[in-house]
Ligand code: MBD
């Protein structure tokens with residue numbers, strides 16, 4: 001069974017790569033090195049890392065073209081479905097009793113692109129710990145650490161307590177690292193939060209949020225930072241606000257309002 005889309009894109013990919021081989025006079029040894037690299041990726045458990053670093057942002061840009069309201073962002077290779085539901089007010093992302101990092105309150109509102117609040121939107125959140133490591137991906141971290149789901153309230157608002165993640169260095173000892181090293185590139189992504197948003201009027205939207213002024217914003221190894229994806233942040237040192245938040249020391253207030261268009265094209269595949 002074939003279909004028109006597959007025929008169009010796969011045949012063009014084939015043509016493009018054949019032309020590429022001719023243009024650069026790729027040798028058989030170089031060709032085999034390339035196929036071995038893909039195999040090594042899979043064997044190293046890096047799954048889609050190579051592609052996500054080099055190409056995912058371009059595909060996301062295609063989905064965002066012409067879109068009103070919020071834009072989507074790359075998912076990256078470390079999303080896991082089935083994160084625990086959080087409750088409590090405010091809710092707290094699963095973390096170790098001694099989780100390092102500056103406490104952070106991530107909050108905002110979910111609306112349609114025309115400003116109607118979306119109640120009961122599911123926010124599925126995941127991010128790295130203070131060492132730049134993800135639970136269930138890197139060893140020695142409790143399952144579901146810094147991964148969890150919550151819902152927006154009647155006004156579409158949400159608030160969750162977590163820690164501020166640092167810039168993230170992608171795994172550099174595997175095949176993806178070898179390629180980046182050969183290109184003379186660094187291995188860093190700016191600090192980021194990953195979020196998936198689900199609501200009957202939106203389907204599923206994938207976002208990723210960055211910190212204003214953060215390191216590597218202009219040199220993300222995955223080239224995925226977009227102005228629309230930068231949080232509003234403030235360091236809160238006021239004692240009264242710290243206590244109101246139930247905290248004992250300074251924290252980062254990080255705000256982002258999601259306003260996705262209900263009719264946006266990317267839910268269909
Ligand atoms: C990540 O956390 C990430 O977001 C991307 C794009 C690549 C590697 C690790």
Ligand code: FE
Pocket residue numbers: 076078168192194
């Ligand atoms: Fe990430």
